[in-house]
Amino acid sequence: MPADRRPRTAAKRAAEARRVALAQTAATRRRRGILGGIAAAVAVLTALVVVFVVQDRRTSTSDRAAVPGNTVADGAAVRVGDAGAPVVIEVYEDYLCPVCRAFEERNAATLAELVDSGAAAVEYRPVAILDRASTDRYSTRALNAAAVVADAAGPEAFVAFSGLLFAAQPEEGGPGLSDDRLVALAGQAGATGTRVADGIRDLAYEDWTRRVTDEASKAGLQGTPTIRVDGEELPLREATPEGIAAAVSAAAQG
Template identity: 55%
Template structure:
């Protein structure tokens, strides 16, 4: 009969076999944990991707909804051809040069541009040298307490619709001459109505259009359209589609001359 020492030392695979079983068990547990970790990672990644896709879909729906809502917006009767229903023109349609002017009525640089180049624009249109198309946009609503950019552009559209482009130009000059400071309240509806009357657009229909934002959706549409066309700031002035690097009277006249040579 084997002694106790024989049983301890002579058992086939004794301690080495036990260590192997433990190592195998640990390896299996480690593999199981790794699989579980990868499964959790896939679930988290899938959830994140799904959330991102959901956000993109929601944003796309909101943007598309906004565009759909403004696609059928009431349009002023006097908008110019060739502007996609987004501007008011002065000067002959067959002029050799077309000038597009994008302005926000709260923009101080737009006011400065009109002060130095407004007369040149008027003269170019009056002498038949250029078709000048004014495109009022509202990109600075965030800089006023009452969405003044939209309200002012709407008022300009109401004036153009009611009294024509020449009166619109007079009203635009008055808006810039009475431009409020950025960061505060804009002109009140009553002040806009008074300026419209001063320009030559009077009557209950004009007042109602200004107070009720008759062309507010139109302003949103043309602003969105300008953004899609690459507008990044105001004033932006295009001469035959080419932007002026610096919107000054000198640069404007030089660009017009170059375009006709």
């Protein structure tokens, strides 16, 4: 508004004052808005960096992580069967996974027969992907216990322990088996002694459980159970005694 055009009446002056005040308020608000926006952006960026660093540390695994003995494939698998078996069956399982339990109930005997007859070797590649589904990180604790058993008593004891774990599988959503129970089952599978008990209670192979799970995920593992026959994924609906036998003989000929 030009300076020479003064408002003439009181009403107009008041209106003018209100207009100026409003404009000032608007300017102040705008300035505050910009400052607030910058502050919020800085806060979000800071949170991004902090969370990234923290989560990265939580998921990183030490290169010197203890690897359980009696394993193959750089510690990622427990192998049973002849060294020269013509076909290799890989089995990815999580001890809390109900479908894995069903798979074991249905096919454990078949796998054992294939191993006994020398038709195939089985590489168990257990992973811990269902920690969220129990209140006490059962997937990790069970997998660690299985590693302790393999280390202390060998692949056959590992297979026996796995069978016991699946038979006693807790329901998803609640607590898993207690450490005491895991130690008792390990003893039943042939792994005894204070080293076994301590290893189970102290999560001796926790870093290893993270590493093998991460490696399996990177290798394209989408869920459990996943069965691969000579590297070829077996569809779950074919994961029956007949389906596995057919896949093994097909692989042996192929």
